[in-house]
Structure formats: C-alpha cells, structure tokens
Amino acid sequence: MQKSIERIAGDSEGVSYEFPVLRFDGSDKAAPSAYLQAALHAGELPGVVAIDALMPMLEKAEAEGRIKGDITIVPQANPIGRAQYHFGEHQGRFHLGTRTNFNRGFPLLAAPDPTLLPDAAFGTADQRLKTRLLQLSIGHDIVLDLHCDDEGLAYLYVHASLWPAMADCAAAMGVDAVILWGEDTDGTFEGASITPYLNVPADVARFDRRVATTVEYRGILDVDGALAGADAEGLYRLLVGRGVVLDQALSTPGSFTGIVAPLENIDMMPAPRAGAVLYDVKPGDRVAKGALLATIVHAPGEADGRTQVFAPQAGIILTRRSRRIIRAGEDLLKLVGDRKSADARSGTLED
Numbered sequence: 001m002q003k004s005i006e007r008i009a010g011d012s013e014g015v016s017y018e019f020p021v022l023r024f025d026g027s028d029k030a031a032p033s034a035y036l037q038a039a040l041h042a043g044e045l046p047g048v049v050a051i052d053a054l055m056p057m058l059e060k061a062e063a064e065g066r067i068k069g070d071i072t073i074v075p076q077a078n079p080i081g082r083a084q085y086h087f088g089e090h091q092g093r094f095h096l097g098t099r100t101n102f103n104r105g106f107p108l109l110a111a112p113d114p115t116l117l118p119d120a121a122f123g124t125a126d127q128r129l130k131t132r133l134l135q136l137s138i139g140h141d142i143v144l145d146l147h148c149d150d151e152g153l154a155y156l157y158v159h160a161s162l163w164p165a166m167a168d169c170a171a172a173m174g175v176d177a178v179i180l181w182g183e184d185t186d187g188t189f190e191g192a193s194i195t196p197y198l199n200v201p202a203d204v205a206r207f208d209r210r211v212a213t214t215v216e217y218r219g220i221l222d223v224d225g226a227l228a229g230a231d232a233e234g235l236y237r238l239l240v241g242r243g244v245v246l247d248q249a250l251s252t253p254g255s256f257t258g259i260v261a262p263l264e265n266i267d268m269m270p271a272p273r274a275g276a277v278l279y280d281v282k283p284g285d286r287v288a289k290g291a292l293l294a295t296i297v298h299a300p301g302e303a304d305g306r307t308q309v310f311a312p313q314a315g316i317i318l319t320r321r322s323r324r325i326i327r328a329g330e331d332l333l334k335l336v337g338d339r340k341s342a343d344a345r346s347g348t349l350e351d
C-alpha cells in the first residue's frame with residue numbers, strides 16, 4: 001500500500017488543505033479497478049470507520065498477492081468541510097464560502113476523459129477539491145461514495161442503467177434498500193461518476209462491470225465498531241465478487257432480497273408546522289396508507305396544539321431526522337412508497 005498526500009490551496013493566503021490517498025497496485029491490468037471515498041459530507045463518519053476496518057483485510061490480501069485490480073482509497077474526502085465549525089457546531093454539508101453542497105456541482109463530463117475536466121488551478125477551493133476527487137476516481141470500474149443519512153436503513157442510490165446488474169453488489173454489502181434514479185442535473189459525485197459513460201460505445205462504458213453508487217450507511221450516529229466491521233466485510237465481499245481481490249475462501253452472497261424502488265416513489269413529508277417532532281415510526285417500519293407517522297407539537301399545552309402527519313401511501317420508512325426540532329416545510333422522513341409519490345421531486349438523488 002502506498003500513501004500519498006493531496007493538497008488543495010485555500011481561497012486566501014496562508015490556508016491550505018490536505019488529505020491522504022491510499023493505493024494498492026493490482027497484479028492483473030485486465031482486472032476491474034476500484035475507487036472508494038468517504039465523508040464527502042465531512043461529518044458523515046460511518047464510511048470512514050468502515051474503511052478503517054477494511055484496510056487490514058486489503059493489506060492481508062496484498063501480502064498474499066491477492067490484489068488483482070488497482071484500488072484507490074480516499075478515507076476522508078473533504079478536508080475543507082472537516083474544518084468548518086460555526087458557533088461550535090460542525091458544518092460538513094455545505095461549503096460556508098459558497099453555500100454550495102459539497103455533493104453538488106461536480107462537472108458532468110460528456111465522456112470518461114480526464115482532459116475534459118476543468119483546470120484544477122481555477123475556481124474556489126471546494127470546486128478545486130471536486131475536480132481533484134473526480135480526477136482521482138475517473139477511469140475506475142467501481143466507484144463507491146460512502147455517506148450516511150440522519151437516521152436510516154443502509155441503502156444505495158444506483159443509476160437505473162446499472163440495475164439489476166449491480167444487484168450482486170447490494171447483496172454483498174448487505175444493504176436494506178436500493179433507490180434507482182434516472183437523471184442528475186445537479187452534479188452529485190455519483191452523477192459525475194456515471195454520466196460520462198452514458199453516451200459512449202458499450203465497449204468503453206462496460207456496464208457489465210461498472211459500479212457507481214452513493215452508499216448511505218444508516219444514520220449519522222451509527223459510528224460503531226461492530227457496524228464498521230460488518231460494513232468492511234460487505235465492501236470486501238463486493239471487491240472479491242467483482243474480481244478486484246481474489247479470495248477463494250469467501251462464499252458468494254445470495255441474491256439481493258431488499259427493497260428496490262425508483263426515486264419518484266419517495267415521499268419526503270414536509271412538516272406542516274414548526275415545533276417538536278414526536279415520531280410514531282422508525283426506519284424499517286412498514287406502514288399502511290393513512291398510518292400516523294409523526295405528531296408535531298407546535299403550541300404546547302394548548303387545545304389544537306398538536307398536528308398529526310399521516311402516510312399518503314403504503315410503504316417502508318427509509319429514514320427520519322436525527323433532531324426533533326423542525327421548521328414548517330422541512331422534511332420529516334423518507335417514506336419509500338409502493339407507487340409514485342404525489343409529491344415526487346424529480347431529478348437528482350437526495351444526498
């Protein structure tokens with residue numbers, strides 16, 4: 001394993017950022033290659049500790065000559081967001097300088113050609129970081145972007161063109177659900193990882209072995225040794241299953257039996273009032289149409305001081321907020337409905 005340090009200059013003199021890149025050289029240039037990154041939203045740490053638990057498995061494979069494809073790992077992809085504290089609260093989702101989500105605004109290239117990337121010397125620090133991350137990842141057959149939600153199940157976002165070809169990956173990782181999406185106009189990292197391959201010849205796109213996904217490793221507080229170990233084993237099974245690492249002792253996972261739904265089936269349930277949220281459901285619950293999802297206490301102690309929110313359709317609770325304070329219009333939860341949401345917000349994935 002080789003470690004190198006990437007440097008991103010800050011937007012003012014005297015400031016710069018750096019992050020490590022860990023690489024394994026594969027022995028077989030025909031084998032699929034893999035790129036893993038975590039904490040693009042800098043406070044989302046379940047993927048960081050999963051990578052920490054994965055590394056000894058990869059180092060053992062390397063010592064035994066079992067690394068077939070090149071592997072590039074960026075355990076903490078966002079040193080800019082990592083350093084952002086505002087009145088004692090960490091702010092790792094949006095760049096404070098530009099108010100741009102760190103998982104938006106990636107360049108959507110017309111082809112998988114690094115020369116099409118913007119000049120990494122120009123733009124604000126967050127833009128230059130995005131260009132560099134895409135430059136590091138592009139060309140890998142497998143691209144995994146490890147995130148987490150507020151509170152939630154383990155689930156994947158997958159572009160519809162890669163499904164069901166990626167069902168083996170979902171089974172290997174042991175996730176609960178897969179959300180399929182069709183178009184990214186906002187430039188998520190996942191969108192920037194798959195869009196360049198959508199309009200190139202099939203022998204370049206290689207969808208038979210391509211993997212691109214945003215992995216949502218449950219909730220922001222699910223930073224836990226046992227979960228990290230299980231997630232690392234899932235990542236390792238994926239790498240073995242796809243031929244990046246050789247391990248004949250590993251049994252192949254069964255077929256994927258979790259939830260698969262298009263993004264348009266998700267109901268986000270905006271809160272009708274501001275107040276304190278009392279949830280009646282948790283991630284994983286199956287609900288019927290009309291079931292009570294949450295009660296918002298907006299005028300404590302007063303008659304009519306509570307407003308109830310009901311399920312607009314039957315489905316599974318995928319996520320809910322990690323905090324119980326809410327403003328009117330903010331989303332209460334993600335309900336994966338059995339059919340298209342009446343409130344379907346078309347377009348990009350929700351991370």
Ligand SMILES: [Zn+2]
Pocket residue numbers: 040041044103147148351
């Ligand atoms: Zn995220």
